[in-house]
Amino acid sequence: MRLHRNLVNAVIESLKLIYNEGEYADKVVEKALKRDKRWGARDRKFIAETIYEMVRWKRLYNEIAGTKWHYSPENIWKNFAVWAVLKGIELPDWKQFEGVPVRRIKGKYDEFRNERAIIESIPDWLDELGVAELGEDTWSKEIAALNKQAAVILRVNTLKTTLEGLQKNLANIGLETERIEGHPYALKLVERANVFKTDAFKYGLFEVQDASSQLVAEFLDVAPGMRVIDTCAGAGGKTLHLAALMENKGQIIATDIYESKLKKLKKRTRRNGVHNVTTKVIDSGKVIKKLKNSADRVLIDAPCSGIGVLKRNPDSKWKLQPEFIDNIKKTQAEILQNYAQLVKKGGKLVYATCSILPSENENQIQSFLVNNPDYKFIKERKVSVSESGFDGFYMALLERK
Numbered sequence: 001m002r003l004h005r006n007l008v009n010a011v012i013e014s015l016k017l018i019y020n021e022g023e024y025a026d027k028v029v030e031k032a033l034k035r036d037k038r039w040g041a042r043d044r045k046f047i048a049e050t051i052y053e054m055v056r057w058k059r060l061y062n063e064i065a066g067t068k069w070h071y072s073p074e075n076i077w078k079n080f081a082v083w084a085v086l087k088g089i090e091l092p093d094w095k096q097f098e099g100v101p102v103r104r105i106k107g108k109y110d111e112f113r114n115e116r117a118i119i120e121s122i123p124d125w126l127d128e129l130g131v132a133e134l135g136e137d138t139w140s141k142e143i144a145a146l147n148k149q150a151a152v153i154l155r156v157n158t159l160k161t162t163l164e165g166l167q168k169n170l171a172n173i174g175l176e177t178e179r180i181e182g183h184p185y186a187l188k189l190v191e192r193a194n195v196f197k198t199d200a201f202k203y204g205l206f207e208v209q210d211a212s213s214q215l216v217a218e219f220l221d222v223a224p225g226m227r228v229i230d231t232c233a234g235a236g237g238k239t240l241h242l243a244a245l246m247e248n249k250g251q252i253i254a255t256d257i258y259e260s261k262l263k264k265l266k267k268r269t270r271r272n273g274v275h276n277v278t279t280k281v282i283d284s285g286k287v288i289k290k291l292k293n294s295a296d297r298v299l300i301d302a303p304c305s306g307i308g309v310l311k312r313n314p315d316s317k318w319k320l321q322p323e324f325i326d327n328i329k330k331t332q333a334e335i336l337q338n339y340a341q342l343v344k345k346g347g348k349l350v351y352a353t354c355s356i357l358p359s360e361n362e363n364q365i366q367s368f369l370v371n372n373p374d375y376k377f378i379k380e381r382k383v384s385v386s387e388s389g390f391d392g393f394y395m396a397l398l399e400r401k
Contacts, residue, residue, distance in 0.1 A: 001087075002090075002092075003084065003089060003090050003091075003092050003321055004043075004350075005094070006036070007039075007043055007046055007047055007090040008080070008133070010031075010032050010034065010036075010047050011047055011050045011051055011054070012073070012076055012077065013032070013081065013319075014028045014029065014031075014032045014047075014051050015051065015054055015055075015071070015076050015079075015080075015359055016073065016076060016314060016343075017367060017391075018051070018073070019071040019076065022073050022319075024315060025052060025313075025314065025315040026331075028051065029047070029048050029051050029052070031244060031272060031342050032047055032048075032051065032392060033047060033048065035391075037243045037268050039289075040195075043196075045192065047067055048395045049149070050083070050334045051151070053083065054079065054080065055314045055315045055318075056121065056147060057083070057147075058119075058121060058123040058318065059117075059118060059120045059122065059288055059308075060109075060112065060118055060119060061079040061082040061083055061121075061122070062079060062189075063108070063112060063118050064082045064108040064109060064112070065078040065079050065081070065082050065105075067079060074189075076376055077096040077097075081096075081097055081105075082098045082105050083173065083285045084104075085102050085105045085106065086105065086109060087101070089318075089386065092319055094100055098252040099188040108348045109262035112170070115144070116140060120143045120144060120147055121147065122327055122338065123317065123320075124320070125322050126317060126320065127139075127143075128143070128309075128356070130143060130307075130323070132359055132383070133357045133359060134357075134358075135393055140386065141384075141386040142356055142385050142386050142392065144386065145164070145311070145313075145384075145385040145386035145389070146310040146311050146385050146392070147310075147311065148208070148311055149311065150161050150311040150312040150391070151188050151389070151390070151392070152188070152192055152193070152390070153180070153186055153187070153188050153189075153208070153209060153210050153214075154166070154177070154186065154187045154188075154206040154207070154208060154369055155185050155206060155207050155214050155241060155316060156185050156186075156187065156190070156205070157204055157205055157206055157207065157211040157244055157272050158185065158242070158244045158275070159204075159243070159244050159247075159248060159272065159273050159274065160203070160204055160205050160272070161205045163179070163184070163185065163347075165205075166187065166200065166205050166206055166337075167179075167187060169200050170178045170187075170198070170200060172278065173198060173200075175189065175193055175195070175378075176189075176191065176200070176354065177190065180211050181212045183214055183215070185214055185241070185244075185245045186211045186214055186385075187206075190222055195208065196393050202270040202271075203271075204273055204315060205273040207240060207241075207256050207268075207312050209237050209241070209393075210309075210312070210390055210391045211388070211390040212237065212354075212383045212390040212391040212392070212393040213237065213354070213391060213393065214241065214390060215381065215393065215395065215396055216238050216295075216299070216301065216350065216352045216393070217238050217241035217242045217245055217299070218241075218245065219352070219381065219395045219396070219397055220242065220299055220348065220350045221297070221348060221397070222242055222245050222246050222296075222297050222340050223246065223250075224247045224250055225246075225249050225250040226247035226250045226251075226296040226297055227241075227247070227250060227251045227253075227295050227299040228242055228250065228251070228252045228253070228295060228296060228298070228299070229252075229253045229255065229291060229293060229294075229295045229297070229298045229299070229300045229339075229342050230242065230252060230253070230254045230255065230301070231255050231263060231298060231299060231300050231301075231335070231339045231342070232256060232300060232301045232302060232303065232335070233255060233256050233261070233262065233279070233301075234256055234258070234261045234265075234301070235261050235264040235265050235268065236254055236261075236262075236264070236265030236269070236275065238299060238301055239241050239252060239254045239265060239277060240265075240268060240269065240274060240277075241267075242299070243269070243272070243276055243277055245273075245316065246276065248273075248274060248275050249276060250276055251276055251278070252276055252277045252278070252326075253277075253278055253291070253295075254277055254278070254279045254280070255279070255280045255281070255282050256279075256281065256282065257288065259279070259281045259284045260280060262279040262280075265277070265279060268278060273307040278374050282390035286343070287337060288338060288339070288342070289315075290305060290341075290343060291342045292341050292342060293307070293341070293342070293343070293345070294342060295343055295344060295347055296344065296347050296348075297343075297347060297348050297349070297350075298339060298340070298342050298343050298348075298350070299349075299350050299352070300335060300336060300339050300349065300350065300352065301352050301353075302331075302332045302335055302336070302352065302353050302360075303328055303330065303331060303332070303335075303349060303356060304326050304328060304353035304355040304360050305324070305328060305357060306320075306354055306355065307320075307354075307355050307356055307357060307384065308353070308355050308356045308383075308390045308391050308393055308394075309354045309391065309392070310386070310390025311391070312391070317329065325357075325360075328360070329359060329364070332353070332360060332364050333367065333368070335362060336351055336364060337368065337372075339370070340368070340372060340375065340398075340400075343400045344400070345401065346399070346400065346401075347399070347400050348378070348397060348398065348399050348400070349375075349397070349399075349400070350395055350396065350397050351364065351365060351395070351396045351398070352367075352393065352394065352395040352396075353394050354390060354391055354392065354393055355391070355392065355394060356384070356385065356392035356394070358381075360394070361382070361394035362380065362382075364394070365377065365380070365398070366399075367378055367394070369398075373399065374400055374401050375378040375398045375400055376398065376399050376401055377396070377397075378394040378397040378398060378399050379396075379397050380394070380395065380397070381393075381394070381395050383395050
């Protein structure tokens, strides 16, 4: 691979915003790709993937470069040089690469092989937490898997087409996909591509949704005609899947504390041809009070640490703090307790997170069941990142007696 100055400059400028201004990597990548309309698909791929790799391996490159977490322009170039050397890329004759110690970089990498927090590029506290919750062996496998690039997974919108139909449609425009065993609505892109520009996306034939995330709506055991409440709906990826499973029949009430997210959901329902969703902003306790004992099914896609989705959000491991995880666990317990009241007798509830930590998952369910004898445990599913190759998820199905 040959490095091109304008592309590398775009990467360096983007890293300044992520490292020093605290901007989110996905937003920065989006802006970077709009800088020059002359860039082709390969150029854009280089910029996006290099930014994400630099963010993912930030600590490792920093330790090798000895830049002491100070991200001056000079130090960012040093970290970039480490990335290039470890990728086996020949460094061009640019002043920023003068005196780069190639042999020392490779030697340092070998030195860190047995230091998991450095070689897997995570904060020490996160490494300690992972070991405490999952044990040394399991955590080592999970964090290694979480450092792999996430695949692009599509979920077919069965209100408008079939899996076979979508696969053919995409093949006609040169996008090859593969089916995923155990995931009846999922297609995996063989090569990464910007699927949002396709007519298939424009006409609502699919959504981009990880294979693990697609399991949650199915786990809720919905049927056409039911009244379902999606309590932390956000922009509604799982809401839309529920609507398709319910064949647009019955009622889905999508709630969230953020009105802006529900506005995005409304746009997505129109594109998906979904007619059975109404949205409600949780701006007071009255909203929950009115919905008590009314739902056949309730989905609680709870806010969490997001550790299970680090492969697609690598910058979040640098933003996460131990206090946040302590606080989110309290929030999860409150949400579970409050929203469980919405289920009518004989109805069911799913509690789900995109975390792999037992303290956010099965421990929350155990505590809830002790305090709520009117609920019984039906089943749970834990999705391991290392075993599935997809995001880490947890889901538990409960029934109100």
